[in-house]
Amino acid sequence: MSALGDRLYALEEIVGAESLLTDTEAVASYRVDGEQPLAVALPESSEQVAALLREAAEGGLSVLMRGAGRHMHLGAPPTPIGLVVSMDRLRRVVEYDAENLTITAQAGMPLGTLQGVVGERAQMLPLDPRGGDGATLGGVVAANLAGPIRMRYGSPRDLVIGLRVALADGALIKAGGKTVKNVAGYDLSKLFVGSFGTLGAICEVTVRLTPKPESRAMLVLAMNSAEVKEVTGKLLRSRLEIASLDIANEAAVRRMRLSLPITLAPELRIVFVGLMGDRAAMVRQENEIRASSGGAFARLDGTQGGHAWLSLREAPHPNSVDEIVARAALPISYATETVDLVSQFDGWWSVARAGDGVVYAGPPREATTEMMVDRLAELREFAQRREGVVILEAASLEMKRGFSVWGDIPNLDLLRKLKDAYDPTGNLGCWRYLPRR
Amino acid sequence: MDKKVRRALEKAVGRQNVLTKPADLLLYSYDSSTAEGRPDAVVFPDSTEEVARIVKVCAERGLPFVARGAGTNLSGGSVPLRGGVVIVLSRMNRVLEIDVDDLRAVVQPGLVNLDLQNVLAPHGLQFCPDPASQKVSTVGGNVAENAGGPHCLKYGVTVNHVTGLTVVMPSGEVRSFGGKALDPPGYDLAGVLIGSEGTLGIVTEMVLRLSPLPDDAQTVLAIFDTLEAAGESVSRIIAEGMLPAALEIMDRQTIEAVEASFPSGLPLDVEAVLLIELDGLTESLARQAARCAEICRELKAREVAVGRTPEEREKLWSARRSAFGATARISPAMLVNDATVPRTKIPEVLREIQEIERRHGLRIAKIFHAGDGNLHSNILFERGNPEDFRRAEEATAEIFRACAEAGGTITGEHGVGAEKVKFMSLLYSADDIDAQRKLKSVFDPEGIANPGKVLPEPAEVGSE
Numbered sequence: 001m002s003a004l005g006d007r008l009y010a011l012e013e014i015v016g017a018e019s020l021l022t023d024t025e026a027v028a029s030y031r032v033d034g035e036q037p038l039a040v041a042l043p044e045s046s047e048q049v050a051a052l053l054r055e056a057a058e059g060g061l062s063v064l065m066r067g068a069g070r071h072m073h074l075g076a077p078p079t080p081i082g083l084v085v086s087m088d089r090l091r092r093v094v095e096y097d098a099e100n101l102t103i104t105a106q107a108g109m110p111l112g113t114l115q116g117v118v119g120e121r122a123q124m125l126p127l128d129p130r131g132g133d134g135a136t137l138g139g140v141v142a143a144n145l146a147g148p149i150r151m152r153y154g155s156p157r158d159l160v161i162g163l164r165v166a167l168a169d170g171a172l173i174k175a176g177g178k179t180v181k182n183v184a185g186y187d188l189s190k191l192f193v194g195s196f197g198t199l200g201a202i203c204e205v206t207v208r209l210t211p212k213p214e215s216r217a218m219l220v221l222a223m224n225s226a227e228v229k230e231v232t233g234k235l236l237r238s239r240l241e242i243a244s245l246d247i248a249n250e251a252a253v254r255r256m257r258l259s260l261p262i263t264l265a266p267e268l269r270i271v272f273v274g275l276m277g278d279r280a281a282m283v284r285q286e287n288e289i290r291a292s293s294g295g296a297f298a299r300l301d302g303t304q305g306g307h308a309w310l311s312l313r314e315a316p317h318p319n320s321v322d323e324i325v326a327r328a329a330l331p332i333s334y335a336t337e338t339v340d341l342v343s344q345f346d347g348w349w350s351v352a353r354a355g356d357g358v359v360y361a362g363p364p365r366e367a368t369t370e371m372m373v374d375r376l377a378e379l380r381e382f383a384q385r386r387e388g389v390v391i392l393e394a395a396s397l398e399m400k401r402g403f404s405v406w407g408d409i410p411n412l413d414l415l416r417k418l419k420d421a422y423d424p425t426g427n428l429g430c431w432r433y434l435p436r437r
Numbered sequence: 438m439d440k441k442v443r444r445a446l447e448k449a450v451g452r453q454n455v456l457t458k459p460a461d462l463l464l465y466s467y468d469s470s471t472a473e474g475r476p477d478a479v480v481f482p483d484s485t486e487e488v489a490r491i492v493k494v495c496a497e498r499g500l501p502f503v504a505r506g507a508g509t510n511l512s513g514g515s516v517p518l519r520g521g522v523v524i525v526l527s528r529m530n531r532v533l534e535i536d537v538d539d540l541r542a543v544v545q546p547g548l549v550n551l552d553l554q555n556v557l558a559p560h561g562l563q564f565c566p567d568p569a570s571q572k573v574s575t576v577g578g579n580v581a582e583n584a585g586g587p588h589c590l591k592y593g594v595t596v597n598h599v600t601g602l603t604v605v606m607p608s609g610e611v612r613s614f615g616g617k618a619l620d621p622p623g624y625d626l627a628g629v630l631i632g633s634e635g636t637l638g639i640v641t642e643m644v645l646r647l648s649p650l651p652d653d654a655q656t657v658l659a660i661f662d663t664l665e666a667a668g669e670s671v672s673r674i675i676a677e678g679m680l681p682a683a684l685e686i687m688d689r690q691t692i693e694a695v696e697a698s699f700p701s702g703l704p705l706d707v708e709a710v711l712l713i714e715l716d717g718l719t720e721s722l723a724r725q726a727a728r729c730a731e732i733c734r735e736l737k738a739r740e741v742a743v744g745r746t747p748e749e750r751e752k753l754w755s756a757r758r759s760a761f762g763a764t765a766r767i768s769p770a771m772l773v774n775d776a777t778v779p780r781t782k783i784p785e786v787l788r789e790i791q792e793i794e795r796r797h798g799l800r801i802a803k804i805f806h807a808g809d810g811n812l813h814s815n816i817l818f819e820r821g822n823p824e825d826f827r828r829a830e831e832a833t834a835e836i837f838r839a840c841a842e843a844g845g846t847i848t849g850e851h852g853v854g855a856e857k858v859k860f861m862s863l864l865y866s867a868d869d870i871d872a873q874r875k876l877k878s879v880f881d882p883e884g885i886a887n888p889g890k891v892l893p894e895p896a897e898v899g900s901e
Contacts, residue, residue, distance in 0.1 A: 171637045174865065178779050179811075181585045185864070185865065185870070186891070187631075214678070239652035280724060318443075329619050331536075346582075355616055359619065411612060
């Protein structure tokens with residue numbers, strides 16, 4: 001038997017032959033940026049995940065973690081992939097403590113399923129990342145993804161209170177706990193949230209929940225770009241209970257295929273204000289928001305409002321494997337100017353999460369690679385001059401080779417030391433996050 | 438202290454900002470806990486550069502250093518267990534920038550939490566973390582401990598409100614993690630540093646996330662004949678989908694202490710007082726407050742009062758605010774702990790604490806943030822009576838064990854410091870602690886940043 005055969009056999013011993021895919025055709029659908037893994041494992045327990053990681057480290061097989069595969073476009077092109085560990089079969093609720101407003105679930109649980117479970121008790125996990133209801137809890141946490149309501153409820157960094165993580169050496173550790181307040185030791189969960197599986201494999205996640213609001217409303221304002229900064233700034237500093245505040249340009253509204261009771265124009269910006277809370281408090285808030293801008297105003301009814309919310313949530317998601325989506329993160333007051341800058345590019349769409357300073361943007365379908373690289377460089381320079389960054393959220397392989405996905409990563413030397421400490425053989429993540437030395 | 442080292446420190450911050458006389462050093466050898474340790478020098482830097490210079494002096498000689506804010510630490514976190522240099526940050530108390538447009542403030546670590554709130558209030562803004570010690574504790578201390586406070590259930594803890602840090606690393610080098618913008622690429626270094634109790638470096642500048650002050654607030658106070666009924670009320674309120682900003686319970690011992698020192702008219706023959714603070718939009722508050730009051734009455738509350746104006750609310754809060762001081766007044770010697778359990782486990786753990794109290798013949802005054810399961814059991818003992826102290830320590834260990842078994846933690850907001858290191862293995866396996874040690878070794882390979890805190894030595898793991 002070949003050396004590779006031996007290594008695969010050892011993996012098979014852990015998960016069983018039927019749960020280790022090695023057939024070229026079977027593994028083809030697990031390709032990332034054109035790179036095909038040697039094998040795909042479908043473990044059924046955290047212990048199996050840990051054993052796979054240990055075995056892979058010993059056999060020198062690089063490992064790429066995977067949830068539902070909704071966000072595999074995010075990251076630099078991988079170095080050759082040895083083993084993909086799919087968390088697809090780890091989708092159980094471990095413990096739902098409704099009264100304590102916490103739930104622990106396995107990493108592969110789809111977010112939609114989880115929302116269904118806690119919804120029965122009139123609770124919700126206040127996270128609405130792009131990628132559909134099928135995106136997994138572990139994947140969303142590993143990428144620290146959040147959506148429009150982040151401004152009110154935070155991102156996984158804020159909502160995760162505990163993790164069970166398999167480390168590269170096969171140790172299965174616990175970080176954090178089950179209580180909101182917990183300062184016993186270092187909060188290692190902060191290190192693993194948003195680390196894209198490059199320091200360990202997240203197997204179980206404990207998150208804070210919140211009561212489902214009694215009522216939701218989606219208000220739409222249209223105004224000239226010059227007014228947006230003042231209007232959104234006032235709303236952000238107001239005492240209203242705004243859950244989401246998104247700014248979209250005309251191209252973005254068209255890309256989202258939203259039909260709004262408002263006439264669009266290139267110089268117009270559409271501001272979406274999401275409210276969540278008590279029914280009793282909605283009327284006053286609506287009136288104040290209507291009064292905050294002199295321009296067009298509309299209140300979307302239940303179905304339309306829900307549709308707009310979903311569209312805004314999914315706005316940053318690429319519609320095809322090659323579509324390019326950039327994400328800028330800046331101090332929040334620059335969100336408006338960033339949308340303005342992108343709107344000057346020919347046909348580019350842009351949606352800003354005004355409360356978080358996160359701005360998504362993408363070129364029209366007909367743009368050439370050369371032109372896109374120029375525009376992205378301009379956007380990155382604009383953000384960097386304002387203490388911000390631009391990353392490539394999704395792009396074709398060609399584009400990723402022409403434009404750095406992550407840009408300059410601050411404190412890279414220190415991050416590398418952390419990487420070395422937790423993953424000494426450099427086995428985890430196929431160098432899609434920190435660049436290889 | 439070695440003359441050469443003293444001279445190097447004097448050169449770093451100026452002669453007048455270095456203390457080495459025994460009487461001065463004594464003042465910095467304890468904090469609000471029972472831990473003690475004598476420093477070799479105490480220095481008062483005024484800038485990031487000066488902190489960096491001091492730490493370089495330490496790093497070159499392998500000398501330990503401990504950062505200190507207001508010294509309100511309740512776990513011995515600011516005590517120099519192995520001597521070395523105490524770096525007092527009280528001179529670095531400036532608000533460097535209030536950036537209303539970006540909803541951020543940039544401040545130095547020595548700034549007192551309440552002083553910050555007072556600067557922000559005219560802008561209609563606040564920094565959400567408001568630990569009970571906010572009149573004295575510093576924002577740097579809040580960051581080092583990842584402080585909570587009564588409003589965590591709704592607003593989260595310090596780490597949820599900090600977006601950037603400037604840090605002097607244990608090598609003396611200055612770095613910044615994060616800033617005004619969210620999501621810098623790379624691992625969340627600011628996130629792991631917050632709550633690290635000065636063992637990974639010294640934070641010298643912080644970028645804080647600001648939030649609008651709530652529109653309005655109302656307070657409900659209910660008096661109960663049993664602790665269980667008070668606890669049950671809390672559960673019902675949450676089950677109905679309300680999320681109060683604060684839910685506080687005081688037990689009989691605490692009420693007695695308060696009434697003995699700062700009489701507020703609470704009856705002495707009751708077992709529990711529940712305080713509920715609701716904040717948000719005026720329109721929702723009246724209904725929610727009425728519903729909370731109704732729930733308390735359904736659960737046989739003896740008396741229920743609702744405070745609507747700021748004066749009325751302050752009156753209802755006054756007993757709670759003075760509780761810690763009042764308890765300390767009837768018994769200056771007490772062991773304070775802040776074990777935390779999932780809220781559902783509160784009744785079970787309370788019964789156990791009462792049993793521990795009886796078994797050891799001790800008085801334990803209990804105040805708890807019932808919303809987030811944070812139990813402050815203040816164990817009163819006689820100072821100078823070693824037998825009494827030993828029993829108090831035993832009781833502490835038993836409480837920690839009970840909380841850990843209930844799925845909770847040994848500290849919710851006070852930190853591990855020096856006092857709880859030996860209890861870490863109640864929560865963590867040797868592998869868990871080893872994973873935490875990796876973090877420490879990356880930041881502080883020489884082990885000079887606040888040594889002896891947070892993590893047990895490898896040999897101690899598993900031998901509680």
